[in-house]
Amino acid sequence: MQTPVSAPIEARDWLRRRSRWSPFEILFWLATLLPFIFFPTYLPLANQIAIAALFAISVDLILGYAGIVTLGHAMFFGLGAYFAGIISVHGWGEPISGLLMAGLFAGIIGYIISFLITRVQHLALIMVTLGLGFLTYELANALHWLTGGTDGLRGISTWPVFGQFRFDMWGYTAYGYALAVLFLCFLLSRRLVNSSFGLALRGIRENVKRMPAIGADHKSHLRLIYAISAAIAGLAGGLLAQTTNTVALDSLSFERSADVVVMLILGGTGRLYGAILGTFIFLVARDQLAGINPQYWYFGIGMLLMVVVLFMPKGILGFLARIVARAK
């Protein structure tokens, strides 16, 4: 009798297996529809979560998959928000084209910035992203005539989506619109990380020196994913501008850059659902705790971060995955 030899699996088969949809994922996305039915009063919060989750996914692409640590990604979020807001103020309030332009704009800036990012590593990388974030913030503050400075951008009016769905005060349209964009970008990111390009990125994350040695052009990979990530961050910012009809300087702030990394780490890096789960936990906890006392929130999030780093280095989702794997 012949023992079955485990044939070396083709890389393509492996990738195809990875990209198959599991029932959990389908359930998860169905669950995102629940707020429409059961929690209509929380729709604005759900909208915030969808936007922040999209932003967290954009950071996951570069931080979780390509290993670029950033503390300044709000710059692209803010650029997208201001772009979408400013074209609306100047008379073009059509949401979908406006959003696409905002994403494109952030992506182009991201591609330009990526040439700087790929030059530095470690602490210098963190500091350059941090510095660029502050730079954009100060620039937006100084360009008062364009951005409204500290007063925020006023006079945004977003037209109905497809000319049909007006942005209502309860947030039905806003959440539906943000959720749709989140889902489409998620599909794109999912396809991306389960492709050979995604594998190359993980290779760079694991060992920057070995990738060029096996002939991969790691810098151009990094530039591409950085631009894509910037574009998605820009889309998230554009969504915020369009669904709330305001853009304030805080969309560019360091807090936003830091918060998104915290959300991502809570959920778990390098797995797109980690970004969404972390955002959900972070924002719901903040909504509940900050209502009682903002200081509780700071203490709680600080402790949570320290515990997660010490005991769950792969985030909550990574921790759960390990428990499940052990139970099997």
Next chain:
Amino acid sequence: MISQIAIVLFDGFAFGMLLFLLSVGLSVTLGMMNFINLAHGAFGMFGGYVAVTAMRQLGLPFLAALPLAFIAMALLSVIVERTLFRRLYRAGELNQVLFTIGAVFVSAAVATFVFGTVQQVIILPSWLRGSVEIGDVRFGVYRAFIILVALIVTALLVFGLERTRLGAQVRAAVDNQRMAQGLGLDVERVFAITFALGSGLAGLGGALAVEIVGLSPSFGFQMLVYVLIVVSVGGLGSITGSFVGAALLGIGDVAGKYFWPEIGSFLIYLMLVAILLVRPLGLFGKR
């Protein structure tokens, strides 16, 4: 115009010296263990609170409160380092950054709980108040005092590093941690001592900073960016680098806010990014 430049240089240098005290410890410990401690500014904050409380509750004079802030922070940092931070030396830089940011959050919450959110004031002895007029420029006495303290500390640090046994061990550990360990050096012990000294200096800087930048639970955040800029621009593990970086940043910050208030901070960050792109290791960094 000349007098304006003189006063900006003086105030800027004094501010830079504060930043130097707050950041030199981080620079050396980062250079030695590659441990990115964003909570370094929190030691400065608690140092400030120690000094303020000691003067108000215990009635200590200002000159006694300063060394107390140093000692209290050095002791606190030993506890924190032994129990928490040492677990993270081998962790990735992202985990270090997040853990220590978490520590900043917690310390800010603790400070709010204990001291409230109000801005603390420190009552200086009368001989440190006021200003001296030279020509037509008024130099603040307290700022001159800060510069004096910082220069004394710098002299002690340079002497300690160049001339003492511990200094030689620190230099060896910064240059090549593995090699130093291989030669039988207890790098962890050297690191713990350096960490305590650096945190103590941050506490001293925090106590001195109360009069200049104020003190509230957000001190750790406010100073975080400045401290990081000093460390990364100056270069890791270099006292000279921290000194030059801090002086440049202090003067640049004050000059920018004085002459071009609209875009002053913009120029600071532009300089940071430009310097790091040209010299990713900082001005005086070796590796």
